[in-house]
Amino acid sequence: KIFNNTVGDVGMLFCLRERVRLLKIIALIQIVTVEIAGQSVPACSSAIFCFGDLLDRVQREAIFNDSKEYVDRPLKADPNIILQTFSKLPDNSSSTLKSFVLNWTNDAGTDLQGCAPPDWVQTPAFITGIKTPALRQWATELHSLWKNLTRRVDPVVATEPDRHSLLYVPNPFIVPGGRFIEQYYWWVWSDGFWTLLKCFPHCRDSYWILQGLLLGEMMETSRGMIENFAHLIDTYGLVPNGGRAYYTLRSQPPLLTQMVHLYYTQTNNMTFLRDMLPRLDKEYNFWMTNRTVAIRGYLLNQYSAPTNGPRPESYRQDVATASLVSQVLQPQLFSNLASAAESGWDFSTRWLNISAAMTGSLASIRTRSILPVDLNSILCANEATLALLHQATGNATAASKYQVALKSRQQAFEVVFWNETAGLWLDLDLDTDKHLESFYLSSMVTLLWGCSTSSNVTRHELVLKTLRSNKVLAFPGGMPTSLKQSSQQWDYPNVWAPLQWFLVVGWYNSTSLPLREAARIVAQTWINTAYTAWNKLNLMFEKYNCTGVGIPGDQGEYTVQAGFGWSNGVTLHFLSLYPDMMTSSDQQSWVGVVVGVGGVALATICVGLCVLWGRRTYVQGHNRYWARIQREQFLASTSSDRPPPPSSPPHTYSETDAILYTN
Numbered sequence: 030k031i032f033n034n035t036v037g038d039v040g041m042l043f044c045l046r047e048r049v050r051l052l053k054i055i056a057l058i059q060i061v062t063v064e065i066a067g068q069s070v071p072a073c074s075s076a077i078f079c080f081g082d083l084l085d086r087v088q089r090e091a092i093f094n095d096s097k098e099y100v101d102r103p104l105k106a107d108p109n110i111i112l113q114t115f116s117k118l119p120d121n122s123s124s125t126l127k128s129f130v131l132n133w134t135n136d137a138g139t140d141l142q143g144c145a146p147p148d149w150v151q152t153p154a155f156i157t158g159i160k161t162p163a164l165r166q167w168a169t170e171l172h173s174l175w176k177n178l179t180r181r182v183d184p185v186v187a188t189e190p191d192r193h194s195l196l197y198v199p200n201p202f203i204v205p206g207g208r209f210i211e212q213y214y215w216w217v218w219s220d221g222f223w224t225l226l227k228c229f230p231h232c233r234d235s236y237w238i239l240q241g242l243l244l245g246e247m248m249e250t251s252r253g254m255i256e257n258f259a260h261l262i263d264t265y266g267l268v269p270n271g272g273r274a275y276y277t278l279r280s281q282p283p284l285l286t287q288m289v290h291l292y293y294t295q296t297n298n299m300t301f302l303r304d305m306l307p308r309l310d311k312e313y314n315f316w317m318t319n320r321t322v323a324i325r326g327y328l329l330n331q332y333s334a335p336t337n338g339p340r341p342e343s344y345r346q347d348v349a350t351a352s353l354v355s356q357v358l359q360p361q362l363f364s365n366l367a368s369a370a371e372s373g374w375d376f377s378t379r380w381l382n383i384s385a386a387m388t389g390s391l392a393s394i395r396t397r398s399i400l401p402v403d404l405n406s407i408l409c410a411n412e413a414t415l416a417l418l419h420q421a422t423g424n425a426t427a428a429s430k431y432q433v434a435l436k437s438r439q440q441a442f443e444v445v446f447w448n449e450t451a452g453l454w455l456d457l458d459l460d461t462d463k464h465l466e467s468f469y470l471s472s473m474v475t476l477l478w479g480c481s482t483s484s485n486v487t488r489h490e491l492v493l494k495t496l497r498s499n500k501v502l503a504f505p506g507g508m509p510t511s512l513k514q515s516s517q518q519w520d521y522p523n524v525w526a527p528l529q530w531f532l533v534v535g536w537y538n539s540t541s542l543p544l545r546e547a548a549r550i551v552a553q554t555w556i557n558t559a560y561t562a563w564n565k566l567n568l569m570f571e572k573y574n575c576t577g578v579g580i581p582g583d584q585g586e587y588t589v590q591a592g593f594g595w596s597n598g599v600t601l602h603f604l605s606l607y608p609d610m611m612t613s614s615d616q617q618s619w620v621g622v623v624v625g626v627g628g629v630a631l632a633t634i635c636v637g638l639c640v641l642w643g644r645r646t647y648v649q650g651h652n653r654y655w656a657r658i659q660r661e662q663f664l665a666s667t668s669s670d671r672p673p674p675p676s677s678p679p680h681t682y683s684e685t686d687a688i689l690y691t692n
Contacts (some may be wrong), residue, residue, distance in 0.1 A: 033486045036445070052106040055166040068339045069360075071276040074434065077108050079275050079341050083115050088344035090123045092130055097342040099130065101137035101211075105193040125571035140183045140195050143210075148249040150177055155158055155605040163612050167560060170603050171569070171597050172245055178203050178350040178594075179250070180212075182272075193342075196272045199262055203238045203594065211272035212257065212280040236284040237527065237598035243295050246606055251292055252301065259286050259308040267315045270371060273340040279334040279371040282404060283312055286411040287478070289416065303422055310427070313478030315409060322400055322459065323379050329442035330404050331459075333397045334367035343370075353392035358541075372404070377519035379456065379469050380510060389515055394640075399465070400457040402446045403474040409438045410478035424585075435480075442480035452495035468499055469511045476535030488543045493547055502550060503574035504560045508532070516584055524573040526599035529555045537606055552603040557613045559600050 071080035077083070078100050087099050104111060111133050118125055156172065159165040177202050187197040196209060202212045214235060218558055235254055242251040258268050268285055270276035289305045290299075320330050337360035339347035347366055349357045369375045382393035416431035446454040448464050453472045455464035472492070481488055501508050507524035514521045529551055536548035561579025562570060570584030571594075606609060 045553045055413070068337075070278075070335055072279075072336050072338070072341055073277055075108065075191070075194070075276075078102065079668065080338060081112075081540050083112065084341060084344065084567045086126060086445060087130060088339075088341075089348065091345060091527045092127045094121065094630055095385055096340040096346065097335075098137055099134075100194050100341045100344075101273070102130075102134035102139045103137075103195070105133050105135060106192075108191050131566060132137070140193050143177075143178045144179050144181045144184055145200050145362070146175055146179045146247060146250045148247045150246045155601075155608075158608045159604050160609050161611050163615065164556070164560065164604060167563060168601055170272055171601060172241075173392060174320055174597065175203065175242075175245065175247070176455065180204055194274045195267065195275070196261065196264075196274060198272065200255035200257050201250065202254050202257055202548040203242070203250075206639060212254075214258075214268050215270040235243065236288050236593045237530070237602075239288050239291060241598040241601050249294065255288055255292060255305065256283070257633055258288070259305060262308045262311055266311065268312060273342070278336050279367055280315070281371055281373050281409060281555045282407050283316055284407065285309065285312055286414050286418075287407075290414045290625045293418070299422070302418060306418060306422065306424075309411075309415060309418075313408075316408060319339070324400060324457070324459070324462075325441070326439060327445060329400055329438070329441055329445065330408055331397065331400050332368045332371040332404065334364060334371050334473045336367045337361070337364045339363055340367055340370060350391050353387070360394065362394065365394040366391075366395045369394060372396065372401065374471070374519040376517040377469070378467070378515050378517060379465070379519070381515075381517075383467075391517070395460075396461050400445070400459055401471065402454045402456050403471040404444070405438065405442070406454075406474040406478050406480070409435065439480040446479075447477075467511065467513060468495075468501070468529075470501075470508060470525075473528055473531040473535070477531050478689065484674070486539065486544070487543055489536070489539065493544060496547070502547065505578050506575040506580060507554050508551060508574050518572065518582065520584070523584065524555075524558070524575045524576045525571075525582075526555070526596045530602065533603065535608070549607060551612055553606055554617065556603055556610055559596060560612050569600070571596060 064535075069080070073079040076083070084100070087093075088096055091097050097307060100640070114127065114133070118129060134330055153172065156165060156168050159168055172208065178202075181196050181201040182195060186193045186195050190197065198212065204212065212235065225283060235258070238252055239254060242248075242254070261268050265277050267277075267280045268283070270279045270281050286309050287307060289302070293302050315328055317328070319335075320333050322329055322331050339351070340363075343366075345365060351362055354362055365380070367373075369377075369380050371381075374380070376391060376394070377390060380394050380396045381389055381391065382395055382398060383389065387393040412431045412435040416428045419425075419427040419431065434668075442454065445457055448455045449464075451464070451466065453468070454475045455466065455472065456469070457463070476489065476492065496502050496508075499512060501512075504522075504524075506522075507529055509521045510523050510525055511520045519525070533548045533552045536544040539545050539548070557567065558573050558578050558580070562568065562573065562581060565579055570581040574580035574582050
């Protein structure tokens, strides 16, 4: 409260040191309350979905192949009845347990209803502007997926919430695809700018979904998705990682402010903006209250989920990882795993210990010891946007508060994140107070939404130089997430759509020609790989492989998912930005035409030169031959060494003789 009441007053900046000291104490209290020996902080309050003997047995005995399957199944009775029946099972066999679960639960996804978006448009204007016929048809097919990927929550979830891990939201939404059948915040980027296959809204994905919906002229559906997130903030105080009860204590990159801004700039709906701003303020305050670190005199943000048990949706994997460390370290390990999931980068060597005995092992994860540059870039953008939006509504006091916070974070980016030697903004290791020197594409977020504006051309061209020196732009399948090969999905060689998007959109309108050209190359590479995979398999994937064109990605806790929200959305956005883009085969054909036309022209020139050279050689030889004959005839008749005057050659010698002489 002290921070929130003073940060807007420029005259109170002298209190920064005291506020930082206070926040350090608050952060320490938070850590202590989570990590008191023996205290358990489950993902939610449900003894069926988030903790307890039933969850533990079902997951450890692998009743279902995917840990997420069990915790997504709706209950057929109230939880207390199911738990009482479970306690009276006649034996402990896996077959009895499986029969019990199947008898008392319904299939995952049965509490979601398919629905048609009411404002779907057959052919949005941006599609007609795509010049390459094959890509125009592809965009049309991707846009059509909206109709198949729209879901709404069954109203029964609102009246019987204890029987469902699914969270109720009032409006239809788009799902990502594959195993993700609920709405997500950042990670479910759907078709058309992100599809809803079977999922609940995720904000991470949903930002790109919203862009796709707005491109598709679907204003009603767009507004409904934003209002769903507002409903979640009203209910839980944050936008959860996804639309499940077991996600409600962790969030994801906070993109709702940018979603509201995007919708407002399209509609200029002031009533809507006034209604949303209190929710945006509440989300911002959540991050500034619960996810802060005081470092070098600045208040910055990190991912730090408070839970300290296995993630219900990945229970079996977390238990296996925890078996590699001592029991006393397991709560901290579980919290770091959940914090990495909050980042959306689950998992990456970015979060792992790279110097100890367990180098590269997921058991060495230390997410809460990392200050992430991408999260702070997003919050920097949110502070700038919230200042702008409050100013638009006439609330100068609130606008001033965010402007002061923005100025402080801009300074922090220079002091804390920028590394001149590396030519990048880098994560900070809080344990060593040094940068993580390995390359990760998380730095690209700052190109668009960070505290280094696109007008800083010199700084951005240095980033481009770094990308080129690391050969990041040279891969045929797109920019890899990192240059470290591991068993984790947010590492080399995987290519993720949003990370390509940040660079492309960040440099699309740059005043620097090299930056604009780099943006176009990255966009074209993405289109090539996604279109090639679509042509082969008629599928879009959540990630691709940078080493080849059209190869689906790999690694991680689950197999590569088809769908897929953000891949579809990024694709459509790139096609709208570059309507003259071509497919790989079109480019090859164009090169063939250019080479063909060039070849004919070159051959014509060569033949012409050869004719001219031959004619010149013939004339020179012809003249030398007749000059010699004349000289010989003259000497024979006059016995003089003086050459005769020029004269026409006699007709007794043929043209062929002259050519033979020359040769």
